Amino acid sequence: MTDYVMDSQTPKGSLENRWTQHKFNLKIVSPANRKKYTVIVVGTGLAGASAAASLGEMGYNVKTFCFQDSPRRAHSIAAQGGINGAKNYQNDGDSVWRLFYDTIKGGDFRARESNVFRLAEISNSIIDQAVAQGVPFAREYSGYLANRSFGGAQLSRTFYARGQTGQQLLLGAYQAMSKEIEAGSVTHRSRCEMQDVIMVDGEAKGIVTRDLVTGELESHMADCVVLCTGGYGNVFYLSTNAKGCNASAAWRAHKKGALFANPSFTQIHPTCIPQHGTLQSKLTLMSESLRNDGRVWAPKNCEDCDKKPEDIAEQDRDYFLERMYPAFGNLVPRDIASRAVKLICDDGRGVGHEIAGKKLGVYLDFAKAISEYGEEAIQEKYGNLFEMYQRITDENPSQTPMRIYPAVHYTMGGLWVDYNLMTSTEGLFAAGEANFSDHGANRLGASALMQGLADGYFVLPTTVSNYLAQQKPLDLDKDHPEAAEAVASSQARIDQLLNAPDPQKTPDEFHRQLGSIMWDACGMAREKNQLESAITQIKALRKQFWQQVQVTGVDKDLNQTLERAGRIADFIELAELMCIDALTREESCGCHARAEHISEDGEAQRHDEDFSYVAAWQYSGKISMPVLYKEELNFKFVRPNTRNYR
């Protein structure tokens, strides 16, 4: 462990000119020299595929890796609702400044001004880029692009492709990357999972991978490494993430020295289909866009909770978001909506299935919208979401209201990066959900697609070039003993997973146990004693895991049980850090609601004088003793105030 001098590389000067000026100050590599450099991109979702395509077009030699069987399957594909852009096509007063303000306020003033402004500034170029690639966004009858509103904003700036915006944007990036594979500038490997970062003289110069079909470990050297490996919501076992989403690449990078920022900042999305059973493997999100026309309510009286919704009279329904937040109504940000739903259910007014003695669900009702605009108009907007809901629950949302409950959806925390998206490890970059950069303590809807693509298409090509311009190309033919060492330690870890001394529990049993500890202690409400007890439990679980995990099969083969076990081992370590982070942050902000710091009417109480910082944790060699670095957040252009959506 070495002391790290934190420098966020944030530019000075007027906010509007920072990115432009910064790009001018960065070094560039001449086109003729670019093919001498190799860039590794791990993960090929929105951020990874767009970065690989763009770096490939520039002439770098790019190597990409994903664990799925094709880059087109990355979890970005599941994003439903949309992508924000400050185009102001609706003439409702939007601007880069307003998108910037909404995003930084939505994040409860726990993000960097410079980063968020850059994101808002780039948002328009992303829309242009996507349209040029043929992304079929929704259009008006005029032939021009359509928009809709999303939570945390009072205007319509979200571009969408029915309920499949993520799919269409990912396919755009995947196709751009495919073009570069055909051109020979990008070499891609599917079913290939990163095991470790290879460090040469303190800088990231390669990775170790495991071929998921043959089980072979390989080393790959490069001039720099970019991690676009997504978020870690699956720490909670049940989440809206795809089953394969994991923290391993980011976590291994952390253990090689990269700081991990705000690990406890987890977005709990208010509108998911409630849990229905114990065998359940994942939760399904119902897009936030539904809150444009759906009204959230619960029975006013506990005794009505068992009734059918249609039997509950209008005056006995509590449209609690409209009641509590008249200005934003059903479109309050996600953290606020989730907390309100929890409050109602804790109050005993939940509906639907009972889980552990409590009814966990409220209604999302489209009856009013259907009577106002007609069923056809509502089907046109949300048809595929209604179908999805019906398939899972066997109920038709145009006849009976949906039931929803919050679920883990996104992680704002991630690897700490500077303004150049470089982690605290030289030569190691992180982009998309894998980094912590732009969303503060809460992400607004339709901002994840925006950030992934801003990082990949427009930020990394510039900042990676700046780093490479200062490097002599690595001699790839030279034998690097560091590579062999990293392969050997990856092998040792695999051997340990396969040979626990007292195997008796499957990896998933450990995962479910971890998930329930985390959901109770580090979910929608957090409290000192509970967090402390969770830390003790997680430590015990970690010990037990390495003693008792049962992994069948062998390592030199396709072995999904082994893959899962490796990821769960990392989740257990990360979970402890999340709880430590949540315990240390003695305030409430955004998603992070500490019971000790909630006002009487249920609002989060920030403590700016003590906690206006990014908590970046360094691995000390001991999981339970991470070292905290604080990056102070300075607000020069906006004044942090109490978020008010009333």
Added chain:
Amino acid sequence: MIFTLHIWRQKNAIAQGYFEQHQMDVSESTSFLEMMDALNEQLIGNGHDAIAFDFDCREGICGSCSLVINGAPHGKHRATTTCQAYMRDYADEAELWIEPWRATAFPIVKDLIVDRAAFDKIIQAGGYIATRTGSASEANTIAIAKETADDAFDAATCIGCGACVAVCPNASATLFVAAKVSHLSSLPQGELDSQRAKKMLTEMDSQGFGTCSNYRECERACPKEISVSNITKMNKLLYQNK
């Protein structure tokens, strides 16, 4: 609900495969893949190798899952992927035969997992609009008729799962190719590449897929209900050399 399962096991691409029989007792609200998870938990607990199968998002959009259930790719329901199937859908069946996609161009990797890299190769051959990052013009410069944009979207919803190939007697990927061609070539941005269909079809051929002889099974098996009218559209473009 008690089911007798006959599950295809195959050690690797060249090994001989066989059906393995299991009994499972699950509730009707269990999803099909959760039933498979539960079976795997039992197998691992008893020290056996888990059954390998592809899955990821479990909400019908990533295209990973790929099981043939009682002879039907993605099971019996229309417009449904395997991960969206629930055991209540099989209430009137006692035996389930579970197999991988079967096609020359999709060799079996292990058990129920097949290699679908051939689809990536087809896209690489021309399934894109060649725009460089940064070179795009203002998004609203071109107006596109809503109907055209909606049709392009419908074609673009293909998830690349390969059910169309698995169900086709010729193991043809024509619907997959046509969906991409129809999505891109009907938009003004994509018109410029008049060779797109030709390049993709040539690659389809060389990857070992068969040709289309209008069985139209693909449309029925497609979980996204991609219409065979996209094939007509593609053929028209080929004929007009656009």
